[in-house]
Amino acid sequence: MIRVLVPRERQPGETRVAATPETVKRLRGRGCAVWLERQAGLRSGYADEAYAEAGAELFQGEGPEAAERWAEADVVLAVQTPGAPGTEAEAGGSGLEALRPEALLLGLLNPHGDHSLIERLERQRLSAVALELLPRISRAQAMDVLSSQANIAGYKAVLLAAAALDRFFPMLMTAAGTVQPARVVVLGAGVAGLQAVATARRLGALVKVSDVRPAAREQVESLGARFIEPPRLEEAPGEVGGYAREAGAVFLEAQRQLLAPHLAEADVVITTAQVPGRPAPLLITREMLGLLRPGAVVVDLAVGQGGNCAGSRSDASVDVDGVTVIGAGNLPASLPQHASALYARNLAALLEALIQEGELRLDPEDPLLDPCLLSHAGVCRREDLRPARAGQEVAA
Known part of the structure; x- marks a missing residue:
């Protein structure tokens, strides 16, 4: 036995x-x-x-x-x-x-x-x-701990953002006028990112998604979100064995430039980009945080690997010039x-x-x-x- x-x-x-x-x-x-x-x-x-x-x-x-x-x-x-x-x-x-x-x-x-x-x-x-x-092979699907826990993290990240945001997520028609829906940008269309998209959409938000893989467009659009095209460079990182590869400096800088106008319109940003065994890519620099309006919220799910957002701290909420940056280190443990x-x-x-x-x-x-x-x-x-x-x- x-x-x-x-x-x-x-x-x-x-x-x-x-x-x-x-x-x-x-x-x-x-x-x-x-x-x-x-x-x-x-x-x-x-x-x-x-x-x-x-x-x-x-x-x-x-x-x-x-x-x-x-x-x-x-x-x-x-x-x-x-x-x-x-x-x-x-x-x-x-x-x-x-x-x-x-x-x-x-x-x-x-x-x-x-x-x-x-x-x-x-x-x-x-x-x-x-x-x-x-390994992310067919035999291992029922054993994929990272995916099962990432689903929870993506869901809870949206709830944290909604609780910290200074406005509603859905569009509301009131006697005092119409309230427009919140605008959410999700960085990374992996398991956590897609669950964040689905949850934000259920709450009535307008959602855009950025991912380094052009093939992610179909999944993103099937959930009712808009896909932000990645930089068209030869060194696009892609993935190996079901996991994202590390992006080079040139690609990251091009990606930041593409993200800038979308961040300027966003109420919420949820970052999920991680590379196994490597520091998380810095997708939102300190300068880019200045593009977000006061009252906006960033939830960084990659904070345990160094973070996708400058200034994020593990299991802490930080105010950066009016923008709330939440470092969400172990969200599955919250559910x-x-x-x-x-x-x-x-x-x-x-x-x-x-x-x-x-x-x-x-x-x-x-x-x-x-x-x-x-x-x-x-x-x-x-x-x-x-x-x-x-x-x-x-x-x-």
Whole structure:
């Protein structure tokens, strides 16, 4: 029987959980024993009793019982790396250092930012799958954590903007006259951007969208938004493996020039442009912020990678000459019940794919695992993510 452990998340501000009663039942049906730390789902709206009814075995997060569970676990399902920098201290006998050799860790492991991760995995001889690196292939669609969480981020970004804006989103006909709809500009037509477009349109706003890929036009227009054509340059970045590539300086400057007149008309700007393992492209400079009217709102979803907007700060709202710049670092954690439900289903789908004939089998050559299996039984498979040896360079 495969023993699956689900800890309580200890990262500040992290309210999600890696399993729900629904996925506990699902894993139990595949022959897994599920051990869940008490109150792990409390901040996500899932009570211990619901987990127990689904078949999970609850344990205290500290003391001999916790030490025993961690030492015997075959798989740990987490949202973020247990014991990562900035995390609340793990209780004695818990955390990666308590796992047995060859145990498997699944989660959003921040492989580009946690410089101690590879060393910890090697020291404990652990296997680990970083869900950020999961390939965007047809087999992985049900496991695509980035997409499920980006959907939530795009939705919540619009609600934050609407709450901070000094006017209505929809057009209103009143006895005092007609109120014109808000004008929204979305930068990036990925999952988060398209959800932001759909949400803003549902609220009645007029929406324009900028993306480096001309092929995004069809999706944008299908949602009722207007597409802003990208610069017509030979060095257009495009995408690789379903993820955006980094744009060059010439392309970025041309894109900023095209955006300027649209920003001057905007009430809200939502930025979503990110490149895995690279600093987010600066799309709105300090000078360009001056084009926005006083009272306008910018929501920067890329603030965790440095931000698309000058002056944005993670999990903070900043006033820049009358423009409100909101750095939205971890919006999925602000809607933890649905975020956890989707995340847990993604994890369950991945774990089910790794279970064959009742046993956990990791094939490093499997196209599903090859890019995201950071270590296999303590052997590093992504030397490009080892800062000491690779100068913190990352794969394109």
